[in-house]
Amino acid sequence: SLGEGNFDDYRNMYASITTAQAYITPENAQSEIPRVINAALYEKRPVHIHLPIDVANSEIDVATPFEIEQRPQTDVTKYMTMVKDKLQSADKPVIITGHEINSFKLHEKLEQFVKQSQIPVVQLSLGKGAFNETSPYYMGIYDASLAEEDIRNYVDQSDAILNIGAKLTDSATAGYSYQFDIDDVVMINHHHFKMNETKDIEVSLVDLLDGLNTINYVNNAEFPKFKQPKAHD
Numbered sequence: 001s002l003g004e005g006n007f008d009d010y011r012n013m014y015a016s017i018t019t020a021q022a023y024i025t026p027e028n029a030q031s032e033i034p035r036v037i038n039a040a041l042y043e044k045r046p047v048h049i050h051l052p053i054d055v056a057n058s059e060i061d062v063a064t065p066f067e068i069e070q071r072p073q074t075d076v077t078k079y080m081t082m083v084k085d086k087l088q089s090a091d092k093p094v095i096i097t098g099h100e101i102n103s104f105k106l107h108e109k110l111e112q113f114v115k116q117s118q119i120p121v122v123q124l125s126l127g128k129g130a131f132n133e134t135s136p137y138y139m140g141i142y143d144a145s146l147a148e149e150d151i152r153n154y155v156d157q158s159d160a161i162l163n164i165g166a167k168l169t170d171s172a173t174a175g176y177s178y179q180f181d182i183d184d185v186v187m188i189n190h191h192h193f194k195m196n197e198t199k200d201i202e203v204s205l206v207d208l209l210d211g212l213n214t215i216n217y218v219n220n221a222e223f224p225k226f227k228q229p230k231a232h233d
Contacts, residue, residue, distance in 0.1 A: 014048035021048045026058045038069040044103040074203045076211035082195050083162070083186055084215045090160030092221050093119050096142060098127025098166025100190055100205055109209040110164065111135065117215065119162070120223040122155055124172040130165065138226045145177035150224040161185045165205055
């Protein structure tokens with residue numbers, strides 16, 4: 001507590017910045033600890049476990065070993081049909097990717113989609129390392145008004161932007177200084193698919209990327225090539 005006898009203070013404080021919380025007792029430890037660990041593994045976000053000092057050294061009988069919970073897959077077929085239609089009508093498609101690819105370790109799935117679709121890729125600075133920078137489809141870092149001119153112009157003029165595992169935050173976009181039409185952005189994030197008025201806040205990023213890899217589409221648009229920074233003496 002904070003000295004006033006309310007032992008939920010810290011749990012309440014952490015509730016808004018963690019994906020799950022648990023107050024451990026000898027009676028609930030066997031169910032609560034696996035629950036929050038599975039939440040951390042699935043969401044790739046921190047959890048908060050409140051372990052009172054008079055409980056920490058308690059011993060309990062564990063009937064079953066810990067198992068990683070298997071979540072049901074979501075059918076994303078209708079979303080992928082929408083994405084394919086968007087791409088086929090576009091002149092300048094692009095992928096913006098970011099930190100969720102790193103968190104969920106989805107680099108191979110993303111690169112597979114890029115290889116087969118040949119859509120150029122930019123990373124947000126927040127998502128550095130999300131995509132293979134030696135790929136012929138990699139353009140560079142996009143941080144809106146701070147980006148290299150050719151990259152900035154291509155992305156800002158794109159009419160089909162697949163935002164995969166990235167968050168368009170103020171710090172990542174130089175104070176929201178991007179010039180593209182937000183209506184041309186398809187949000188493809190964990191628990192967040194959004195295209196026009198279609199939204200899904202339950203679908204996983206893994207299922208969405210698996211769905212992208214079923215799309216039969218090849219991009220033919222020209223795009224700026226990545227320029228490797230040169231070392232100076």
